[in-house]
Amino acid sequence: MSSHPSCATRGSLRLLALSAALYCLFPLFASAPAAAAGDPVAPPPAARTEAARQADDDAQTLDAGRLFDAIVKVQTRAVPEARSAATLGAQREGTGIVIGEDGLILTIGYLIVEADDVKIVDSRGRTLPGKIVGYDHATGLGLVRTIAPLDVRPVPLGDSGKLAEREPVMIVNHGGPDDVTLAYVVSRRLFTANWEYMLEQAIFTAPPSLNWSGAALVDRDGKLLGVGSLIVRDATVGDYELPGNMFVPIDALKPVLADMVRSGHRAGPARPWLGVAADERQGRLFVTRVSPDGPGDKAGIKAGDIILAVGGTGVRTQEDFYRKVWAAGGAGAQIPLRVLQGVDVREVSVRSIDRVEYFKPQTTF
Numbered sequence: 001m002s003s004h005p006s007c008a009t010r011g012s013l014r015l016l017a018l019s020a021a022l023y024c025l026f027p028l029f030a031s032a033p034a035a036a037a038g039d040p041v042a043p044p045p046a047a048r049t050e051a052a053r054q055a056d057d058d059a060q061t062l063d064a065g066r067l068f069d070a071i072v073k074v075q076t077r078a079v080p081e082a083r084s085a086a087t088l089g090a091q092r093e094g095t096g097i098v099i100g101e102d103g104l105i106l107t108i109g110y111l112i113v114e115a116d117d118v119k120i121v122d123s124r125g126r127t128l129p130g131k132i133v134g135y136d137h138a139t140g141l142g143l144v145r146t147i148a149p150l151d152v153r154p155v156p157l158g159d160s161g162k163l164a165e166r167e168p169v170m171i172v173n174h175g176g177p178d179d180v181t182l183a184y185v186v187s188r189r190l191f192t193a194n195w196e197y198m199l200e201q202a203i204f205t206a207p208p209s210l211n212w213s214g215a216a217l218v219d220r221d222g223k224l225l226g227v228g229s230l231i232v233r234d235a236t237v238g239d240y241e242l243p244g245n246m247f248v249p250i251d252a253l254k255p256v257l258a259d260m261v262r263s264g265h266r267a268g269p270a271r272p273w274l275g276v277a278a279d280e281r282q283g284r285l286f287v288t289r290v291s292p293d294g295p296g297d298k299a300g301i302k303a304g305d306i307i308l309a310v311g312g313t314g315v316r317t318q319e320d321f322y323r324k325v326w327a328a329g330g331a332g333a334q335i336p337l338r339v340l341q342g343v344d345v346r347e348v349s350v351r352s353i354d355r356v357e358y359f360k361p362q363t364t365f
Contacts, residue, residue: 067222069152070098073121073174074107074130074144074214082114083291083360094213095173096120096144097224099157103150104261106253107214108229109135109142114359120146121174134260137355138271139252140197140229143260155216158223160203160249163188169205169225171245173215181209186236186244192318194277194288196325196355199248204235206244217247224250265356269330272352276301283316287339294358299350301339308345309338325352 074096078085088110096105105120112118118130128150133143163169163185171181183205191202203226209215215228226247235244256266275294278285285307290297309315310324328335331354339346 066153067155067172067218068176069123070155071123071172071174071176071216072096072098072105072150074105074111075119075121076111076115077117078114079116079360081360082116083358084110084113088113095211095215095228097214097216097227098150098152098154099224100145100154103146104133104154105130105144105146106224106227107142107144108227108248109137109140111214112142112144118144120144120150122150122152123176132264134264135356136256136260136266137197137273138266139199139256140248141227141253155218155222155224157250157254158219158221158225160225160251161201163203163219163225163249168220170218171205171209171212171215171228172218173209173211173228175211179211181207183207183209183244186242189237190319191246192322194279194318196271196273196276196322198319198322199252201249201251203247203249204232204244205247206235206242208232208235208243208245212245215245226250227253270354270356271326272328272331272333272335273355273358274301274325274335274350274352275358276307276350278307278318278321280317285315285318285321291358295350295352299337299348300346301337301348301350302341304341306340307337308340311336312338328352331357 074094076092078090082090092111094108094111096107099106112132112135115132118132120128120130122128128146128148130144130146133145135142165185165187167185169183169185171183173179185203186206187204188201191199203217205217208231212228212231216224217226217228219225226249228245229248230246231243232246233243234241236242259265259267274296275291276287276296277289279288287301287303287305287307290301290303307315307321310321311328313324315321315324325335331352333352335350335352337348337350339348
């Protein structure tokens, strides 16, 4: 009989070690302000004993069967001539997290945009066909499901709203226990990006994980706090910048989850989308890319233009731009823009659309 531990055992040992490390890191990061304020450094012996007992109980729940079995690989291939292929590629791969008893898998949405073929690779190495369940551009999250059932327990959803800076977390991806990253939360703040995207309370962690797409951000109790979206240079704010990752908070999914499962998208009117990528430079919004045949392109917006105003009100940041565009109504609304093209100031009216309408072919769920 071999004396080497099994894969599941190694995974459990690895996760137990990581869990123990998190409990060691937690007082280092979270207790520093209290100690600096003169509060007691150590709890009374009875409280310490109870805390240690609770840590042991929580660590036992963080085993390979509960967590790693519910972390899968998502592989997709875009439709021929997909419009998203220019920025996202035709072949995509990332992580998915089983969150439903029926094999419902949560992932980052850009993996499934215009996906023609979806495959799920589970923790045992099996490749299973999958199908798209839903996509939400506002959060950037997507849902898929395997056609054959997955015999795993789903990862419970945590409360990302309670996350505080300096709180230790784990970043878990489809690479398994050997590719887990120990990190801590370095900021919670507004995040905007030039693909007409904004999160009110994005989660930023450091140090960075290099396998972030769709990765699970997990707390000490094995609960899901967020879904990996990006690697960024400025995870921290202030006098110095640290690289890290940006996660979509799980609380952003909760209000729209039932709608996405039922109809493939959130209820209510879709946000107006212009197909105009604008970046902040020197206090101005410079158009850096216009989606071919998108609303902005059809209205005459060009790369190099400067967006000056929406509806007569000046804008200088992505946040201002998006809030004013989205306040104009749902998809289909006419969005009046003032733009600087060369030396000429132009008034342009852009008929917005639902971004899903731009996909090729039109996505159905």
